[in-house]
Amino acid sequence: MPNFIKTTEQSSLYDDLEKMSLNTILTNINQEDQKVALAVQKVIPQVEKLIEKVVEKLKNGGRLFYVGAGTSGRLGILDASECPPTFGVSKDLVIGLIAGGDLAIRNAVENAEDDPRQAEKDLESYHISSQDVLVGIAASGTTPYVLGAIDYCQQNNIITGGITCNEGSPLAEKVDFPMVAVVGPEFVTGSSRMKAGTAQKLILNMITTSAMIKIGRVKGNKMVDMQLSNEKLVQRGTKMIMEATSLDEDSAKAYLLKYGSVRAVLKAVENE
Template identity: 70%
Template sequence: MRTTESSSNYDNLEAMSVEELIANINREDQTVPQAVNKVLPEIERLIEQILAKMKQGGRLFYIGAGTSGRLGILDASECPPTYGVSHDMVIGLIAGGDSAIRMAVENAEDDPKQAWLDLKANGINKLDTVIGIAASGTTPYVIGGVKTAKENGLLTGCITCNAGSPLAASVEYPIEVVVGPEFVTGSTRMKAGTAQKLVLNMISTAVMIKLGKVKGNKMVNMQLSNKKLVERGTRMIMEATGLEENPAKERLLKFGSVRAALDDWESSI
């Protein structure tokens, strides 16, 4: 039996008080970072390979079904506003298409050929990287996608929560974060989903930092898409230049990004 399907360490959940339920869920959640810590070398190796491709103009694709697919889309969708990159630099694809983001699409994950068709529709090429995300490591949509990508010369990796899975065997750089049984047996949106999110955070954040999208510890390329972000950008410029709030904000709005505003400031000194 797969670890993700093994019986919970707890039973008679319906008899627990709310206090007991949340304490026990929290106790289980605390094991997830420890499991991720064990596979940091594997995560590092994959990131280094992704960087080499992206520095040549490659893109990063996540493919998944259900919760795993949604997590990939979440990570990809946050890259443009956070780092000011184009929407086609990191792309999340989910079995069943965009409608599956909100509602399950019956049997969509069972087609091993569809992921490659979805990738081809996005102009996939040999500089791109495909990461398959599947807690079980057995999802046909994901396995078929990474297998075909690998056969076509693309860099492939995966994030799964079972050891020795078919998915891990299908890629060059597998990441297997074994978090153990879920609090509710088989509910991989819980610990497995948390583990996948943590790994995705590491991948996209490290890649963007090493591609020069962060200065110091600041998101200097972020899109100024709302009042909060304009205020954040203004504070960054104030801290870096010593300017008062109004001139700092004027400079930010004039140049359109913190990085452009600071680059101009530094060149004028």
């Protein structure tokens, strides 16, 4: 790809960062961050097309996989890990994989992202199939581990999407549904955990939140299937029930603890 230029690696628009006052550093970072939402806005049509396929597969028993390395991999794992407590789905519905395995969530694993064949092994351990959808996440669009995952999926008739921040990248060229949010050079040259990472997080938020709404995991604007994993969430669920019914706080909480979810309580009250 002779014309492929990594804008994420281009020199920062700012120089002499160490000579800036703290306020100037923060102001400039914020100025750059404001470009991210606009870059993501431009790719909403592409994100929508991917989500339509995700919803279709999830409704028919399929799963959503995220694959990435470094920051990109961690963001995929973060998004996947929030789905069970937020929407009450199985931990096997959205699965995040990172080059180097669980160790790489907290620590850099040397050369892990450079092995395209490891992705194939990781995916095979989950018995990924054409029922599923895989989204590769790579700010550069060139990560071998991610590209290996895409190649494997294409060989096995599995739908693929890709989140990247470089136009014309190998990832964008390979996948069925490219989502390319061009955020430009980073404040610290090449530090793609910044704007690129933020863009990836925003798109991941869109994918899972929209998909969960469309498969019926939100009622009105409430997380009626959330797991009651702490007192804060019990209180939130109690308030939801009070707003939707004539129950007082004590009764609403008692029902919630009995039935285990807001949705189950609302159904029980409706049938009484």
